[in-house]
Amino acid sequence: MKIALFYPTCSAWSITEGVRDGFTRMGHTVIDGTKSGLIHKAGLDLIFVSGPEYLWKELRVRYPEWDILDAKKVGWLHETVEREDYGTNPIAVENRLPLEEIKAFTPYLFTPAIQDQKYGLRFLPNGVDTHRFQPRPKHNLDHAPIYLGSLYPKRKNFLDRFDIRKKAGYRECPTVEEYADILARSSVVLSLPSLSALTVTQVFEVLASRTLLVTPALIYPDGLFEHGRHLLYYDDDPSPLLRRNEEVAMRGYDEVLAHHTIEHRLSDVLKAITPVQTIVPIRRPTR
Numbered sequence: 001m002k003i004a005l006f007y008p009t010c011s012a013w014s015i016t017e018g019v020r021d022g023f024t025r026m027g028h029t030v031i032d033g034t035k036s037g038l039i040h041k042a043g044l045d046l047i048f049v050s051g052p053e054y055l056w057k058e059l060r061v062r063y064p065e066w067d068i069l070d071a072k073k074v075g076w077l078h079e080t081v082e083r084e085d086y087g088t089n090p091i092a093v094e095n096r097l098p099l100e101e102i103k104a105f106t107p108y109l110f111t112p113a114i115q116d117q118k119y120g121l122r123f124l125p126n127g128v129d130t131h132r133f134q135p136r137p138k139h140n141l142d143h144a145p146i147y148l149g150s151l152y153p154k155r156k157n158f159l160d161r162f163d164i165r166k167k168a169g170y171r172e173c174p175t176v177e178e179y180a181d182i183l184a185r186s187s188v189v190l191s192l193p194s195l196s197a198l199t200v201t202q203v204f205e206v207l208a209s210r211t212l213l214v215t216p217a218l219i220y221p222d223g224l225f226e227h228g229r230h231l232l233y234y235d236d237d238p239s240p241l242l243r244r245n246e247e248v249a250m251r252g253y254d255e256v257l258a259h260h261t262i263e264h265r266l267s268d269v270l271k272a273i274t275p276v277q278t279i280v281p282i283r284r285p286t287r
Contacts (some may be wrong), residue, residue, distance in 0.1 A: 003031065003047075004044050005020050008078075015262075021131065022266050046255070047071045053079055053102055072273055073106045077112060079097065079270050080111070082115075086109055092250045099119060100155050113198035113222075114220055123222075124268060126265075128260060129261075145167070183205055184209040186241065188212045193279050197219040197221075202258055206257065207253055213232070215232070217233040218233070
């Protein structure tokens, strides 16, 4: 297939450039519209927008003929329909996600949050580019757990409430290469609470690194991973869980490779948007 891809540059690798690389490894021709500017629209089979809630306004300006393009248009949301900060978040319109506008923009619309199926969206969890996130030697398995990510007020309050700064180290990682290396060489990663209720990309990235993950319990369980088997969920104070466990890390790693790579996700998309062809048996005339 000939696929045009668009994504916001501020989002996680696996659901942006990882999508591009995943489609390419699957044998498709991908035109990266984020990197190349205006794309040649002739002959496109698919337009894939990762994070359409961030891009729909911009792309409608760049491509006024968007609605009449022949290619199928797929959107894969990065956020949930209901998020804690839509009162101040710039992607919101009148304090809500402009869902109807996004549906019109990308009629094949997927969500990484299982609860958003009630809005008529297809459930497509986040995944991971396992060519970017891989295990590496862990030279010191006894070093302190780490946490990463943006420290907005919700997370700062969480860190202060449980005095996490004394129990885990914070690592800044300006490039995806450094981020992947930090995850792979750590023994325990603490995932911080999020503003969207879903299994975030960091969950898949840590597990693909064969590193133990301690992460917030889901408000809406999606059944992707099992506590104590693939990772460790916490409801309140995560401190008692911040100890390395190589068996759980290994099972989480195996589970990701078996079911949660970016190729798994893209294959599911292509199956969902491809009409099922019914083979009608040839009826031979009876004598």
